[in-house]
Amino acid sequence: MGQTLQKFKRFRPKAGFRALAILGVLVFGLFLSSCQRPTEKTTRIQLSTWGSAQEVSVLKSILKDFEHTHPGISVDLLHIPENYYQKLHILVAGDMAPDVIFTNSISFPIYASQGIFRDLRPLLAAQSADSDLAETQFYPQALTAFSWQPPSGPKILAALPRDISNVVIFYNRDLFAKAGLPEPKAGWNWEEFRETADRLTVDHNLDGDPDQFGFSFYSTPPLFWLPFVWSAGGTLFSDDLQRFTLEQPKAVAGLRFYADLRTKWHVAPKKVESGGATMSQLFMQQKLAMMVNGRWSVPVLREQAPFQWDVAPLPVGPSGKSAVGLDASGYAIAAKSKHPQESFELIRYLLSPSAMKKVTASGLIVPARRDVAESDVFLSPGQAPAHAQVFLDSISHGVPSHTPARWNEIAEELGLALEPVWDGQEDAAHAMRGLKPKVDRLLEVSP
Incomplete structure (x- = not known):
């Protein structure tokens, strides 16, 4: 590119x-x-x-x-x-x-x-x-x-x-009912969300590996994990798009929480556990109880989902907000x-x-x-x-797109740097500190 x-x-x-x-x-x-x-x-x-x-x-x-x-x-x-x-x-x-x-x-x-x-x-x-x-x-x-x-x-x-285009949590109402859990509502926080995802992660055949996960996990694109950064109070860039800010403490806290869903708490599937299926496919197969996705998923779910489903806002983070990209x-x-x-x-x-x-x-x-x-x-x-x-309510506290002209190159570097973080092989703070000089140089150079 x-x-x-x-x-x-x-x-x-x-x-x-x-x-x-x-x-x-x-x-x-x-x-x-x-x-x-x-x-x-x-x-x-x-x-x-x-x-x-x-x-x-x-x-x-x-x-x-x-x-x-x-x-x-x-x-x-x-x-x-x-x-x-x-x-x-x-x-x-x-x-x-x-x-x-x-x-x-x-x-x-x-x-x-x-x-x-x-x-x-x-x-x-x-x-x-x-x-x-x-x-x-x-x-x-x-x-x-x-x-x-x-x-x-x-x-x-x-x-x-x-x-x-904004994202919400799609959830399987039947799986919530089976687990005896109340359906998610506006205002739930990260801890309530994590506990819910934990109770919805089930090893049906008792072989030590979950057959049903509580939550989805997307490595890319950023729109799926950035809500956790923003809801923690972090940012991706400075307001003037001159500096990369994902290495700052609040942003790192959001990255860590998202990575921990997979690597620490194991309520989201690892690569090998998804079997090559997309998160949408796992949700349709009732192997995912909740997934982050956008309005574009609605037509297929209306036509093909063999279960009752609904949508809810993402949980409120340490910043006191549930902030999603817009x-x-x-x-x-x-x-x-x-x-x-x-x-x-x-x-x-x-x-x-x-x-x-x-x-x-x-x-x-x-x-x-x-x-x-x-x-x-x-x-x-x-x-x-x-x-x-829920789609409309999230607009008022949404974060409008604010990307630099060289976003495609930056996104590629970002994906490479975060891959070991999502796999539990590197800490988010270390990875983002190493990435910052590269991204800052791209922000300095006009397209």
Whole structure:
């Protein structure tokens, strides 16, 4: 990725690299699918996105409605289901960036730092008074996640959020009932959580190895273990993104607690004990009583789970908070787009209440629009999870994404340094002290 970013730096590639970029797009199998045949007076814009077949099917339906109500605009959908950002890099480097780009708040800084995204606040401000799209319609934390501070000048809004990604605890209600345990509620603390996970870890065949674990364990990505750092009062970076802070005592306490779930208390499975299965698969097989996961797990659980399940907030840590990450996905406009106004019209339609309700109805996302998130479309009375409000309650004390432009390289170093910690081979404090100089150097160097 580092070499790719260096080539990506100026976005003025030589003819040979531009040809390579075009060839790369063809090899990658990217395809364009026009939603309708344009007329000579039609403005054609391009929208790129990832997503499952189900998600893209809903999107195509929304685009069809958009074109019907906006006959002067035609949308070419560029669906990139795998390796999205690698392929987007090639498109941008080849001066072929889509007009509208679906992105997430973790990866957007590399583009925002290079001026690839247009500031959307002027377009928002230029809307008519009766527009149904305004910053006040969104959870402010989701807008914060898409804010970017250039080296000079005012902070920009690089994208408008479609959804929020946060994590909660999914739990098997049947296993709780079998163990005679009360179901988890807001306000439970780390010790109560650990004791619950311990009672839900069971060796059914008495061979000395648990057949059922109380809690999940993810080494990566960080969104699964960072809540323990934040809830302990620690941080990953300084507020100005100039210093790595995971070696500080409160952050280390969070890392240790999470590692101990596997290595000390053995309430979470080790690598060899998962048998190659994912945490979601173990949960579905009722070999996990609780797991950390996001809203994206809901559709599959509704369709396939052979047990009763619900969601609960993560436990309150020593800081007195239950703090989880708050990432966002949303729509940006390429700075070089020749059709910024038409692109903004598309975004406004994609984020309208009617379109957002169609996407939300699948159960896949937590909508970033307040009016949709707080409606029955999201809360779904009568369907699991019964306590869907937990997703919304965690937003108020969520930690918005705040990653540096070289996050991908930092995340790779972080994963390597933490692997022996998760396996019980190295103490978190020692590992993070050794990692700090590497990460600080990456934070000093602009992309």
